[in-house]
Amino acid sequence: MEGTEKEAAASNGSTPGVAAPAALGAPVPADAAGAARAAPPPQASVLPVGEAPAAEAVVREAPAGPDFASSGVPGTSKVKLSKKSGKLKLNERPAAIDLKSVVKTFGQLTAVNNVTLDVPDGSVFGLIGPNGAGKTTTFSMLAGYLAPTSGEIYILDRLPTAVDALRGQVGVLPQDALLPAQEKVGRFLMYLAALQGMTSGQAKTAVEQVLTEVEGRDWWNIKCGTLSHGMAKRVGLAQALLGEPRVILLDEPTAGLDPRVAYGVRQLVKSRKGRATLVISSHNLQELEEICDYAAILDHGVLVAHGSMAELTASSSEIRVELAVGPIPEEQVRAIQGVKTAHFDKAARELNITFDRHVGDAEEMIRRVTYVLYQYNARISGISKGRGLEQRVMELTE
Amino acid sequence: MSPVREAGLTALREMRRNLGSTKGIAMFVLFFLGGAVPSVVRILFMKIVDQGTMVEASEEMKRQFFEQQLLRVYDADIAHYLSAAPWTLFLLFKGTLVFVPLLILLIGFDQIAGEIQHRSIRYIAGRSRRESIVAGKALGVWGVISAMMLVLHLTVWIVMIAEGGTPVSAVLAWGPRFWLFSVASAGAYVGLTALVSSLFRTPIVALFVGIAVFFAVWLTSTILGLFPSTKPGTWAFPSSYDSLLVSNQPLHVVGGFAALIGWGALMVAIAAVIVKRRDV
Numbered sequence: 001m002e003g004t005e006k007e008a009a010a011s012n013g014s015t016p017g018v019a020a021p022a023a024l025g026a027p028v029p030a031d032a033a034g035a036a037r038a039a040p041p042p043q044a045s046v047l048p049v050g051e052a053p054a055a056e057a058v059v060r061e062a063p064a065g066p067d068f069a070s071s072g073v074p075g076t077s078k079v080k081l082s083k084k085s086g087k088l089k090l091n092e093r094p095a096a097i098d099l100k101s102v103v104k105t106f107g108q109l110t111a112v113n114n115v116t117l118d119v120p121d122g123s124v125f126g127l128i129g130p131n132g133a134g135k136t137t138t139f140s141m142l143a144g145y146l147a148p149t150s151g152e153i154y155i156l157d158r159l160p161t162a163v164d165a166l167r168g169q170v171g172v173l174p175q176d177a178l179l180p181a182q183e184k185v186g187r188f189l190m191y192l193a194a195l196q197g198m199t200s201g202q203a204k205t206a207v208e209q210v211l212t213e214v215e216g217r218d219w220w221n222i223k224c225g226t227l228s229h230g231m232a233k234r235v236g237l238a239q240a241l242l243g244e245p246r247v248i249l250l251d252e253p254t255a256g257l258d259p260r261v262a263y264g265v266r267q268l269v270k271s272r273k274g275r276a277t278l279v280i281s282s283h284n285l286q287e288l289e290e291i292c293d294y295a296a297i298l299d300h301g302v303l304v305a306h307g308s309m310a311e312l313t314a315s316s317s318e319i320r321v322e323l324a325v326g327p328i329p330e331e332q333v334r335a336i337q338g339v340k341t342a343h344f345d346k347a348a349r350e351l352n353i354t355f356d357r358h359v360g361d362a363e364e365m366i367r368r369v370t371y372v373l374y375q376y377n378a379r380i381s382g383i384s385k386g387r388g389l390e391q392r393v394m395e396l397t398e
Numbered sequence: 399m400s401p402v403r404e405a406g407l408t409a410l411r412e413m414r415r416n417l418g419s420t421k422g423i424a425m426f427v428l429f430f431l432g433g434a435v436p437s438v439v440r441i442l443f444m445k446i447v448d449q450g451t452m453v454e455a456s457e458e459m460k461r462q463f464f465e466q467q468l469l470r471v472y473d474a475d476i477a478h479y480l481s482a483a484p485w486t487l488f489l490l491f492k493g494t495l496v497f498v499p500l501l502i503l504l505i506g507f508d509q510i511a512g513e514i515q516h517r518s519i520r521y522i523a524g525r526s527r528r529e530s531i532v533a534g535k536a537l538g539v540w541g542v543i544s545a546m547m548l549v550l551h552l553t554v555w556i557v558m559i560a561e562g563g564t565p566v567s568a569v570l571a572w573g574p575r576f577w578l579f580s581v582a583s584a585g586a587y588v589g590l591t592a593l594v595s596s597l598f599r600t601p602i603v604a605l606f607v608g609i610a611v612f613f614a615v616w617l618t619s620t621i622l623g624l625f626p627s628t629k630p631g632t633w634a635f636p637s638s639y640d641s642l643l644v645s646n647q648p649l650h651v652v653g654g655f656a657a658l659i660g661w662g663a664l665m666v667a668i669a670a671v672i673v674k675r676r677d678v
Contacts, residue, residue, distance in 0.1 A: 145520055146677040163527050167399060172524050177517035182419045191411045195525035197399050239521060 096121040096277035102151035111137040113301040126288035126295035127281040134301040143172045168196040171245035181225025210238040289389040299397040315386030321351040322382040329376035404530035412538020429546040433553025479646035483572040491576035499587040506539040506591040508601035529670040536592040551577045579643040586636035589662030596669035
């Protein structure tokens with residue numbers, strides 16, 4: 001599956017970091033070679049196949065030159081914000097959405113506590129967290145449904161409530177808003193399009209187009225109240241995508257959908273990548289890991305981590321090697337240049353290795369580590385980059 | 399886009415939704431029957447007169463009798479002016495003023511509360527100013543109730559013309575006038591309904607509170623009107639301005655229109671502020 005952090009140990013020997021250096025035709029790195037002894041001939045074909053082709057994992061590489069500051073949690077990081085010409089920037093990309101010290105309280109309950117983050121323009125951004133983490137509250141503040149108790153929120157440099165300035169530029173799929181039961185789908189969407197400033201002709205074209213996108217071309221004359229859950233969700237999505245908005249906010253876009261429809265929705269969201277900034281609030285971590293470039297993890301209303309998906313999953317600074325019963329050359333792996341820590345978890349039979357990503361990228365480190373393991377006759381069952389979003393979220397949230 | 403256009407789009411949508419909904423159709427039938435009942439009563443009454451069971455009075459005697467009755471409520475000038483109107487139409491107007499506030503409440507109690515309860519307002523809150531949403535919804539309800547009242551009045555006008563007892567010119571001169579007066583009066587109650595609806599998330603609560611509020615408005619206004627010292631207080635309530643509408647002074651009529659619509663607009667403005675400030 002695309003985007004999963006589990007990295008393959010390629011059965012065809014073509015995956016870097018898994019096949020022996022000789023097989024790759026590459027020179028053995030001096031640091032690794034120095035630690036290695038005589039090695040048996042390469043037998044890459046006996047190594048298990050991982051879950052994802054290596055080429056897909058490259059997609060998850062951290063963007064070049066991000067300005068990250070350690071959050072104190074291994075493998076995670078917080079984005080350092082820099083102020084430039086009055087705009088917050090991340091990775092030299094302008095921020096489409098800025099939240100500054102946002103707090104939302106409901107009576108005694110603090111639902112969102114001092115959240116500061118930005119969403120780079122053109123990115124797909126995930127809002128992650130368990131129930132009660134403050135995801136939907138944050139989302140609702142972004143959409144302008146809820147007013148923050150304190151702090152500032154800007155969408156495209158405007159307040160979310162600046163409806164006239166943001167007209168047609170922000171599309172929102174609210175999680176639990178019912179469609180008007182008595183109204184027909186076409187009429188409803190035409191009304192929304194008219195409110196976005198479209199003429200009747202433009203609105204008709206846009207509505208037909210967006211209904212086609214959600215595979216609902218024939219729903220024009222169906223009353224919203226008679227739609228199934230999946231159909232209603234897609235109509236909701238259609239109204240969010242209406243008129244090519246620059247920012248699209250989606251709250252649980254695939255919740256309650258059957259796998260086929262959910263897949264369709266994911267493809268639809270992916271098709272908007274690069275055309276708009278997307279913020280997706282979801283419980284479905286696999287889905288977010290698959291779709292998102294960046295994410296924020298909330299817990300009890302507090303932002304516990306945020307950054308690129310590669311950073312959050314530590315896929316650019318951590319690898320894990322699953323080892324079968326046999327030699328565990330922990331010390332030798334630790335001696336490899338660039339390796340910061342190497343620790344063998346006996347229960348999971350995993351060798352967890354963190355490394356300095358400035359010395360080498362994950363693929364390079366996999367190559368070095370597997371070479372050493374190979375030299376010491378360690379039996380590799382599997383290799384993965386990072387920890388996977390699900391595991392990271394489990395570590396960071398209560 | 400101007401707030402006026404936003405409100406206009408919402409008003410048209412609300413009218414289309416209301417008129418096309420089961421509730422809207424039921425209300426139309428109710429209003430049609432509301433027009434049919436006085437028409438039937440009038441026909442039966444005229445038949446009794448025709449059968450000689452009642453002494454037929456001259457037109458002038460009828461007018462004088464009608465004027466005497468009007469003098470119980472209005473001053474001499476207004477009573478004389480109104481006595482020229484067909485009494486059926488006048489009674490229809492007065493009946494409309496009594497029942498229409500309740501019907502407005504039945505149509506509009508969920509206009510905002512319902513949207514907030516089901517969060518449907520979230521689909522439009524990002525596309526339209528909340529003030530425009532509230533104003534548009536109120537205008538929509540006003541449009542619907544005006545159309546329904548037209549059905550009610552039109553039914554009576556048609557019956558009166560068909561029955562032939564009243565000059566067509568009198569029906570056409572007074573009928574639309576009374577309908578317009580009813581529309582102006584409805585404006586105030588549409589505003590009050592919007593305000594009540596904006597205060598609650600649960601429509602049924604808005605309905606019951608609305609009934610209580612409307613009753614309290616009527617009761618307070620009536621009690622204040624009983625005593626000369628408290629009578630000026632009645633000007634805080636819309637029912638007091640109804641009497642201006644039927645004045646023989648054009649300026650009073652215009653003032654009555656302005657006061658009723660202004661009163662309704664004030665209520666809508668308060669509702670708009672509430673909806674703007676609240677979380678949806």
